[in-house]
Amino acid sequence: MKISTLGSHSALDVCEGAKKEGFKTMVVAQKGREKTYAKNYKTRKRSSGEIGIVDEVLVLEKFRDIIKKQDALSGSIFVPNRSFAVYVGYDAIENKFKVPIFGNKHLLRAEERDVKKNQYYLMEKAGIRMPKKFQSPEKIDRLVVVKVSEAKRRYERAFFLARNPEEYRKRSEEMLKKGKITESDLKKATIEEYIVGAHFNFNFFYSALHEELELLGIDTRRQTNIDGYLRMPADAQLELLKISQPSTIEVGHIACTLRESLLEQAIGLGEQFVEAVQKEYKDGIIGPFALQGAFIEEDGEKFVCFDVSLRMPGSPGTRFTPYSEYLFRESMSFGRRIAKEVKEAKGKIEKITT
Numbered sequence: 319m320k321i322s323t324l325g326s327h328s329a330l331d332v333c334e335g336a337k338k339e340g341f342k343t344m345v346v347a348q349k350g351r352e353k354t355y356a357k358n359y360k361t362r363k364r365s366s367g368e369i370g371i372v373d374e375v376l377v378l379e380k381f382r383d384i385i386k387k388q389d390a391l392s393g394s395i396f397v398p399n400r401s402f403a404v405y406v407g408y409d410a411i412e413n414k415f416k417v418p419i420f421g422n423k424h425l426l427r428a429e430e431r432d433v434k435k436n437q438y439y440l441m442e443k444a445g446i447r448m449p450k451k452f453q454s455p456e457k458i459d460r461l462v463v464v465k466v467s468e469a470k471r472r473y474e475r476a477f478f479l480a481r482n483p484e485e486y487r488k489r490s491e492e493m494l495k496k497g498k499i500t501e502s503d504l505k506k507a508t509i510e511e512y513i514v515g516a517h518f519n520f521n522f523f524y525s526a527l528h529e530e531l532e533l534l535g536i537d538t539r540r541q542t543n544i545d546g547y548l549r550m551p552a553d554a555q556l557e558l559l560k561i562s563q564p565s566t567i568e569v570g571h572i573a574c575t576l577r578e579s580l581l582e583q584a585i586g587l588g589e590q591f592v593e594a595v596q597k598e599y600k601d602g603i604i605g606p607f608a609l610q611g612a613f614i615e616e617d618g619e620k621f622v623c624f625d626v627s628l629r630m631p632g633s634p635g636t637r638f639t640p641y642s643e644y645l646f647r648e649s650m651s652f653g654r655r656i657a658k659e660v661k662e663a664k665g666k667i668e669k670i671t672t
Contacts (some may be wrong), residue, residue: 320344320373321657322394322417323630324381325355326401328652331634333359333371335653339661344374344394346384348405352377381405384415391417395660395671397653398426399630418671420656421605425595425628431465431508435598437626444594446587446609446623449511455486458509464490466499466507477566479512489563513622515612518576521631522588523655524603526669527662531588532645533581534655535636540570571633575640580619584609587621604670605659606630606652630656 321336323329325347333343345355352375361370376390382405384391396417403411408427415423428436441448452458461481468476476498480486486509493499517539523532544564547555576584587609596602608631611623631652636642642650650658663670 319660320394321397321660322346322391323397324384324399324402324405325351325375326381326405327399327632328630328634329355329399330359330371331651331653332397332399332630332656333653335651335655336657337361337371338654339657341657341660342373343371344376344391345372346376346378346381346387346391348381349377349379382407382410385410388415388417394418395420395667397421397630397656398423400429400627400632403427403429403629418667420660420671421629422599422601422603423672424601425599425603428599429626429628432506437628440591440594440598441623441626443598444587444590446590447620449513449622449624451511452509455480455483455509458483458486461512462486462509463512464507464509466493467503469497469500469503478563492563510624513612513614513624515614515622517610517612518574518584518621519571519608519610519631519633520584520588521606521608521633521636521652523606523652524592525659526602526604527659527666531585531592532642532655533585533588534642534645534650534652535633535639536574536576536584536641537571537631537633537636537639538574539568540572541566542569543567568632571635573633573635573638577619580613580621583619583621587623591626601672603628604672605656 320342322344323332325345329345336343347355355372356375359370359372361368361373378384378387384406397420403426411423427433428440430436452462458480461479464478464480466476476493478489478493480489490504519537521535523534544566547564592603606629608627609623610625611621613619613621637649637651659670
C-alpha cells in the first residue's frame with residue numbers, strides 16, 4: 319500500500335510521515351508546479367543512503383484531471399488537503415473520486431460558509447463561541463471583517479475591514495474596481511465582528527480507531543500584507559492606509575505554545591466539536607481538523623473560534639510544539655500520525671476512509 323496526496327498545501331508533510339512509517343509515497347502535481355516534488359524532494363540514492371520523501375510523481379495539466387487518472391492511484395490511500403477540495407471540487411470528490419480517502423470526504427464541504435450544516439452550524443451545535451454575524455452591511459455597528467472569496471485565487475479569501483455601512487461600501491467598491499472580488503461573491507460574503515485577541519490554531523487529530531481526541535500542535539499564521547502593517551509605527555500605518563488596504567493572505571505559519579492552564583479549555587472545545595459532528599454527519603470526524611480563533615479578555619481568557627478546517631492542516635511546524643511529544647513521547651507530524659493510523663487499521667481500513 320502507498321499513501322498519495324495532491325502536490326500542494328501539505329504534501330511534503332504527508333510524504334515525510336508516510337516514509338517514516340514505511341509506506342511508499344505518491345504526489346499528484348500540476349504541470350508547472352511539479353519541481354518541488356519531482357526534483358527537490360524526490361527519493362534518490364546518495365553514497366550515505368536514500369534521501370528525499372517523494373517516490374512517485376504524477377504530473378497533470380490541471381489538478382482537476384485527477385478524476386480522469388484515478389487508475390494511477392490504485393492501491394493507495396489518498397490524503398486530502400485544502401487544494402484538493404478547491405481545485406477538484408466537492409461534487410467530483412463525493413461522487414466521482416473512488417480512491418479511498420483518509421478521513422470523511424463528505425465533511426470537506428462544511429468548510430464553506432454558504433452550505434447546509436456548514437462550520438458555523440457545527441460550531442453552534444457544539445456550543446463553541448463565535449464572533450457576532452451581521453446579515454447585511456446596513457446593520458454594521460462595530461469593527462467587522464468581511465470574508466469574501468478572491469476573484470482569481472478561489473482558495474483565498476479577500477478579507478477587508480469596515481466600521482460602518484459607509485466604510486463597507488467604500489472598501490467593497492475599491493476591491494470590485496481592482497478586480498479582486500466579484501459582485502456575486504460579495505453577495506455571499508460573511509460579515510462578522512472583528513475579534514481583538516491573541517490568535518491560535520488548535521490542530522487536532524481524532525482517532526476513529528481509538529475513539530480519542532489528540533491535540534498534536536498549535537500554530538498561528540503569517541499573512542501578507544497585514545504582518546508588514548503591524549511592524550510599522552502608527553503614523554506610517556496611517557499614511558499607507560491612504561493608498562493601500564491591509565490584506566490577510568496566508569503565506570506561512572509560526573509554531574507556538576499555549577499557557578498550560580488554558581489547555582483544558584482548548585481540548586474541551588475540540589471534544590465538543592467532535593461530539594457535534596458525530597451527531598450531524600455520517601462517519602463523523604476522522605483524522606485531522608483545526609479550530610482557529612483568538613483568546614479575548616472576558617472574565618479571564620475565553621476562546622472565540624472564527625474558522626474551522628476539516629482536513630490536513632497546512633502547517634508542518636506543529637510538530638515543533640511540545641504537544642504531540644507529551645502524548646507520544648516523541649515529536650509527531652500530522653503526516654506521520656495519519657500513516658500510523660493507516661498502519662494500525664490493517665483489516666479495519668473502512669473505519670478511517672470514505
